[in-house]
Amino acid sequence: MPRHQLVVIGAGPGGYVAAIKAAQLGLDVACVEKEQALGGTCLRVGCIPSKALLEASEKIHAAQHNQIIGAKIGQVELDLAALMAHKDKVVKANTGGVEYLFKKNKVTRYLGHGTILTPNKVRVEGPEGVQELETERILIATGSKPAPLKGVELDYEIVGTSDQAIAYPHVPEHLVVIGGGVIGLELGSVWNRLGAKVTVLEYLPHILGGMDGEVARAAEKIFRKQGLEIRTGVRVTAAYAKDGKGVVEYEGGEPLVADRVLLATGRIPNTDGLGLENVGLSTDERGRIPVNAHYQTAVPSIFAIGDVIAGPMLAHKAEEEGYAAVEYMVTGYGHVDYNSIPNVVYTHPEIASVGKSEEELKAAGVPYKKGSFPFSANGRARAMNDTDGFAKILAHAETDRILGVHIIGPRAGDLIAEAAVAMAFHASAEDLARASHAHPTLAEVLKEAALATWDKPLHI
């Protein structure tokens, strides 16, 4: 029977990073993954393919609407097959990259479904049969899957999830998205840009629940201007395929009939067939595996990280946990700073945040001051003709320590990295304001917002 010091189940961003780091720290490590391609939800059907579609569809839309400054463009035709081929190529480059890294770091890969049999044994059932692995430790990194919604019958063609919406064979005439969260808005934006009529049905009074309210409201306005039909306060009760169309029923209105329906109302941890019952492990009320501060479950030799445990379902959060979990195993110490994990929505404009929202600070009774600065007053944003949005910094009213940063605007997802580093180092608004920012860059918006928080902005 093959023996390893660590068996990781799942090769998503949590699992593959943990496996590589464990190998770098000298462990004999194996990774069990049921899909042929490594990289998990993120690389195969999540972050990477959706961003390939977002990046390309933005350019196609700009060209089709004659929005390239200084150029007169004739008729521009969408080549959906070429766009999908680009997306598939990007996915392959990334999943192949993980395969290369596994080989380079001598991580043994097992193809098949992993089931925990005992605290030190994992069964792998794959195309090459069944085998059992003996191991000192097990790390569960099995990620998440789309959450079902009562009344919604998925046929995975007309009524489907993001797995289908990254690969529709034609541009749907009408796409109904159930859920105005991250997936709904990112993939809704893609198909809206490519010519579909997109209707987003959101149960809450605003889209992007949980995000800073001022930013979410600004986003809603901009997305509506872009042509997304956003209906809030709408509770979907049923969806199904009928006569080649998707029917969506909701409280208080006539059913909608569309070509495609995307269910995007959240994801749930994936513990299907994992064998938790074989070792006496149970999940919490939301299906997550409970762990201690070292990512150790109630069974001392079994650990868990990523989407399958509590916390935001983000690739970089899973990566940080994978890294820290194996550090704890090998060196006894590790660290994840949960206060400085950024959150990005890759629409246009992008929306990014780190730390607390105004609503959270108010609810916690924390005294705060805020400063904001619009992209419309930034030279670089003007040069790019991309001036929608603003950056807002929230700092403690007495100490000036930065408590939250919220940006809606061009390249917000890249700009937020500076704010995350500042927060990780417990910076004050003054620290950020006094740091020199190259001119002319979009990052100057953050410097000005910091000046506005600590003292006064210069350029407005």
Ligand code: FAD
């Ligand atoms: P996963 O990536 O889900 O990987 C788990 C792996 O385990 C899978 O490969 C699965 O096949 C395997 N597995 C499960 N059970 C078993 C078993 N029993 N045996 C063997 N293998 C098993 N996050 C971001 O930060 N940025 C984004 O831009 C972003 N975009 C997204 C877009 C979409 C459409 C979706 C759906 C998600 C997106 N996410 C994004 C979320 C991100 O994909 C997840 O947070 C991340 O993938 C979680 O990583 P993980 O390693 O915990 O699990």
Ligand code: NAD
């Ligand atoms: P989400 O939690 O972001 O949004 C789901 C939305 O559906 C919520 O606004 C909710 O109020 C709404 N909803 C729930 N029930 C409803 C009903 N019956 N009718 C109408 N609306 C309803 O979930 P998601 O968009 O599915 O994304 C899942 C996860 O994937 C997220 O946790 C996110 O972290 C991750 N993700 C991240 C990124 C990124 O980082 N850019 C991109 C995609 C996905």
